[in-house]
Amino acid sequence: MKSINSKPSETKNVDLVIQGGTAVTMVPGQAPVPNARILIKKDRIVQIGPSTEIPLPHGSALDIIDAQNGIIMPGLVNAHAHTAMALFRGFADDLPLRTWLFDKIFPAEADFLSPETVYWGALMGCIEMITSGTTCVADGYFFQDATIRAVDKCGIRAVVAQGVIDFPAPGIPDPKKNIRTARDFLEKWQHFSERITPGLFCHSPVTCSEKTLLRSQQLSKDYDKPLQIHLSETSAEVAEIIKRTGKRPTHYLDQLDLVDNQLIAAHGVYLDKSEIRCLHKKGAGIIHVPESNMKLSSGIAPLADILAMGVRTGLGTDGCASNNNLDLFGEMDTAAKLSKVSTGRPDATSATQVLEMATIGGAAALGLEKETGTLEKGKKADIIVVDTRAPHLCPLYNPVSVLVYAACGADVKDVVVDGTTLMKERKLCFLDPNEIMARVGEISEKIRR
Amino acid sequence: MKSINSKPSETKNVDLVIQGGTAVTMVPGQAPVPNARILIKKDRIVQIGPSTEIPLPHGSALDIIDAQNGIIMPGLVNAHAHTAMALFRGFADDLPLRTWLFDKIFPAEADFLSPETVYWGALMGCIEMITSGTTCVADGYFFQDATIRAVDKCGIRAVVAQGVIDFPAPGIPDPKKNIRTARDFLEKWQHFSERITPGLFCHSPVTCSEKTLLRSQQLSKDYDKPLQIHLSETSAEVAEIIKRTGKRPTHYLDQLDLVDNQLIAAHGVYLDKSEIRCLHKKGAGIIHVPESNMKLSSGIAPLADILAMGVRTGLGTDGCASNNNLDLFGEMDTAAKLSKVSTGRPDATSATQVLEMATIGGAAALGLEKETGTLEKGKKADIIVVDTRAPHLCPLYNPVSVLVYAACGADVKDVVVDGTTLMKERKLCFLDPNEIMARVGEISEKIRR
Numbered sequence: 001m002k003s004i005n006s007k008p009s010e011t012k013n014v015d016l017v018i019q020g021g022t023a024v025t026m027v028p029g030q031a032p033v034p035n036a037r038i039l040i041k042k043d044r045i046v047q048i049g050p051s052t053e054i055p056l057p058h059g060s061a062l063d064i065i066d067a068q069n070g071i072i073m074p075g076l077v078n079a080h081a082h083t084a085m086a087l088f089r090g091f092a093d094d095l096p097l098r099t100w101l102f103d104k105i106f107p108a109e110a111d112f113l114s115p116e117t118v119y120w121g122a123l124m125g126c127i128e129m130i131t132s133g134t135t136c137v138a139d140g141y142f143f144q145d146a147t148i149r150a151v152d153k154c155g156i157r158a159v160v161a162q163g164v165i166d167f168p169a170p171g172i173p174d175p176k177k178n179i180r181t182a183r184d185f186l187e188k189w190q191h192f193s194e195r196i197t198p199g200l201f202c203h204s205p206v207t208c209s210e211k212t213l214l215r216s217q218q219l220s221k222d223y224d225k226p227l228q229i230h231l232s233e234t235s236a237e238v239a240e241i242i243k244r245t246g247k248r249p250t251h252y253l254d255q256l257d258l259v260d261n262q263l264i265a266a267h268g269v270y271l272d273k274s275e276i277r278c279l280h281k282k283g284a285g286i287i288h289v290p291e292s293n294m295k296l297s298s299g300i301a302p303l304a305d306i307l308a309m310g311v312r313t314g315l316g317t318d319g320c321a322s323n324n325n326l327d328l329f330g331e332m333d334t335a336a337k338l339s340k341v342s343t344g345r346p347d348a349t350s351a352t353q354v355l356e357m358a359t360i361g362g363a364a365a366l367g368l369e370k371e372t373g374t375l376e377k378g379k380k381a382d383i384i385v386v387d388t389r390a391p392h393l394c395p396l397y398n399p400v401s402v403l404v405y406a407a408c409g410a411d412v413k414d415v416v417v418d419g420t421t422l423m424k425e426r427k428l429c430f431l432d433p434n435e436i437m438a439r440v441g442e443i444s445e446k447i448r449r
Numbered sequence: 450m451k452s453i454n455s456k457p458s459e460t461k462n463v464d465l466v467i468q469g470g471t472a473v474t475m476v477p478g479q480a481p482v483p484n485a486r487i488l489i490k491k492d493r494i495v496q497i498g499p500s501t502e503i504p505l506p507h508g509s510a511l512d513i514i515d516a517q518n519g520i521i522m523p524g525l526v527n528a529h530a531h532t533a534m535a536l537f538r539g540f541a542d543d544l545p546l547r548t549w550l551f552d553k554i555f556p557a558e559a560d561f562l563s564p565e566t567v568y569w570g571a572l573m574g575c576i577e578m579i580t581s582g583t584t585c586v587a588d589g590y591f592f593q594d595a596t597i598r599a600v601d602k603c604g605i606r607a608v609v610a611q612g613v614i615d616f617p618a619p620g621i622p623d624p625k626k627n628i629r630t631a632r633d634f635l636e637k638w639q640h641f642s643e644r645i646t647p648g649l650f651c652h653s654p655v656t657c658s659e660k661t662l663l664r665s666q667q668l669s670k671d672y673d674k675p676l677q678i679h680l681s682e683t684s685a686e687v688a689e690i691i692k693r694t695g696k697r698p699t700h701y702l703d704q705l706d707l708v709d710n711q712l713i714a715a716h717g718v719y720l721d722k723s724e725i726r727c728l729h730k731k732g733a734g735i736i737h738v739p740e741s742n743m744k745l746s747s748g749i750a751p752l753a754d755i756l757a758m759g760v761r762t763g764l765g766t767d768g769c770a771s772n773n774n775l776d777l778f779g780e781m782d783t784a785a786k787l788s789k790v791s792t793g794r795p796d797a798t799s800a801t802q803v804l805e806m807a808t809i810g811g812a813a814a815l816g817l818e819k820e821t822g823t824l825e826k827g828k829k830a831d832i833i834v835v836d837t838r839a840p841h842l843c844p845l846y847n848p849v850s851v852l853v854y855a856a857c858g859a860d861v862k863d864v865v866v867d868g869t870t871l872m873k874e875r876k877l878c879f880l881d882p883n884e885i886m887a888r889v890g891e892i893s894e895k896i897r898r
Binding site: 086087089090091093094097124127291294295296297298299300320323324325327330333336337341343344346347348349350389391392394395396401405408409410411436437440441443447448 | 540857
């Protein structure tokens with residue numbers, strides 16, 4: 001198979017055409033475009049509009065994706081994941097939180113994570129995401145050189161963030177070296193690829209000291225790279241921070257000057273209005289992670305309030321150990337419904353709002369809104385086609401409703417990232433899923449024992 | 450195509466074999482059976498066990514379903530649906546409840562329902578269910594002769610219940626004729642097919658008078674057929690019943706002698722413990738409908754309490770206008786997670802419990818537990834095979850976890866109902882989905898205008 005990074009020749013004006021379906025561009029205020037055509041040159045969209053207004057270019061070796069009877073839309077952005085945790089999908093469920101974490105997940109991570117296992121786990125999670133329509137992921141974990149190798153190989157767009165925590169962690173047995181490891185990571189990968197942004201992932205304000213948080217923040221500024229953090233995921237965490245600092249977690253981080261437009265705060269279950277206002281004012285991103293918050297019974301984030309305040313809000317799946325899949329279509333459905341039932345208002349959060357979160361909202365929260373998240377001339381060609389010729393997607397009164405409330409990842413037919421077709425007619429173009437599943441299967445046999 | 454009801458010849462000892470996968474039988478206490486083999490004669494399972502213990506019968510024209518690398522399990526039971534409402538999937542979302550119901554759904558039903566449209570809508574919903582692994586549905590709606598025609602044609606098992614309401618309804622412009630219509634329906638279909646049980650569907654204690662409820666109950670007893678009802682779906686309904694009768698809805702129905710083992714109560718969002726106890730004591734069934742209750746922001750049913758009390762509990766999708774799909778795999782995932790987050794206990798409701806609800810629990814609530822809901826010798830062969838060779842289902846530590854927390858309807862590979870293979874390798878065997886989608890598309894064009 002040819003390499004994912006081999007780019008088309010310079011001689012053609014157009015390399016790839018996607019045509020025939022209804023384009024849901026996610027450009028604010030733009031109505032769906034029936035029978036659309038999108039022209040792609042190298043990694044970018046060069047034209048988009050009705051087929052009647054954009055002629056099919058002449059050319060012998062033109063790649064064409066036929067989207068007839070489908071929806072063409074921006075690829076989804078999974079704005080909070082621990083991709084390699086695909087290794088632990090279904091390893092431990094339905095347990096009290098502390099048992100799950102301290103008796104199952106942490107020991108399994110300590111015993112079985114290595115650059116090799118993280119590579120295969122991340123590759124597995126990446127192909128799950130690609131085959132379910134995700135074209136960009138914000139990942140936070142350990143052994144992240146391995147995750148970058150997996151992301152590079154599979155062709156997905158990613159923010160890959162090195163974990164920072166004040167405990168012995170996979171690959172960092174001595175927590176005193178957590179910042180040095182993070183700095184080395186940023187230094188090593190900062191110019192590696194336009195498609196891959198290295199970043200930092202401070203585990204949480206509870207598990208990172210004030211000093212660690214401040215040093216991470218400095219690194220983030222020095223390298224101009226995003227800083228992810230788990231914020232207010234559980235009520236216990238909030239109580240702990242208030243006890244330690246006298247402030248709610250967001251205000252504590254703000255006091256340390258961590259709340260800015262490079263901060264990507266995941267979960268945000270227990271944010272009060274003053275915290276949401278603070279995150280909004282400073283331009284930070286919030287990532288809503290409803291299914292994981294439900295499965296671990298962490299709580300229900302105030303999504304309607306967050307969106308009403310205008311915060312840059314993305315959607316994430318979290319890791320497979322607490323979800324247990326990476327399907328953002330299901331996550332969108334859950335996000336909308338959970339907001340409705342928790343507020344008592346069926347109009348609390350609309351299908352359009354959650355589709356925005358899963359596309360341009362997530363892109364903005366990651367600082368990538370100029371590159372991805374909508375279908376627009378000049379943007380990177382991160383595009384998926386959803387096949388709507390299926391009983392569960394019929395009739396089609398409203399494409400957005402069908403995408404959010406009826407579709408699932410398996411309805412995604414074609415996936416293009418950075419102008420490269422990664423999946424066509426549901427077949428991966430560069431990777432053999434059976435090989436990856438076999439390797440993950442072998443690793444899981446060891447974990448099971 | 451041959452008709453669904455043409456049965457195999459009498460001369461063979463075995464007509465169909467399913468083999469090679471891990472059987473999750475749902476027989477209480479039974480562990481998954483690796484490399485299983487199931488022998489089916491006509492409509493029933495005649496042998497089930499490890500392949501090593503059950504030889505493959507000799508025979509020339511033996512049908513074989515290869516379940517290698519898959520999970521063999523009982524077909525799912527959708528215990529509360531309004532199947533023909535597939536016509537209104539995505540027609541109206543994200544609206545306040547009264548606007549949705551009175552300005553959108555009721556007028557659309559009044560204007561567009563007919564035996565013809567209900568037939569195509571029901572057929573559409575049925576093929577959606579078959580292709581996502583549901584082999585039995587409890588349907589309540591109007592123009593139910595048409596639904597029975599659709600159910601008969603597509604091969605699914607069903608309880609098809611005629612709607613009873615004290616308002617003008619589709620097909621019953623004069624509500625005085627609601628009981629007569631129901632009686633005619635039971636009379637007409639009572640001996641029609643072992644696979645199809647006619648029943649009654651009293652809309653709710655609010656929309657049916659005491660007299661209507663009593664007469665329906667009498668009919669249910671006379672014909673020995675189940676009686677479905679919407680019970681405590683909204684807080685407004687509960688308040689209204691208390692105002693009218695001085696009692697909570699379940700106790701009001703109990704006073705009328707409606708609470709018995711033929712009662713199938715859907716939703717049950719606002720049941721208190723005394724009501725759950727009453728339903729349990731009298732052997733009534735409760736159908737949990739989480740996604741619809743979330744989307745309409747009706748509330749969160751006390752599932753953990755219901756299961757703890759030992760009530761016969763099934764799982765349902767409700768109609769497509771409030772879900773908007775009929776995928777019970779997604780519904781299982783939501784049921785477990787919603788129970789966890791609403792109780793604050795990640796161990797509140799397990800994957801095994803919701804899988805029971807979606808199989809033997811639903812079958813029991815519908816009074817069909819002797820026929821379907823588990824894989825056992827002597828039971829009807831209502832069986833599905835889930836293909837687990839997919840990135841989102843790997844690794845496979847625990848089949849039940851994968852089915853509930855990671856799989857979706859599209860992972861179902863083969864579907865057998867009543868011994869007849871309805872879907873093989875994801876292709877419907879008797880019906881052309883394109884024809885059905887085209888007809889529903891035409892109807893939806895009229896509704897849209």
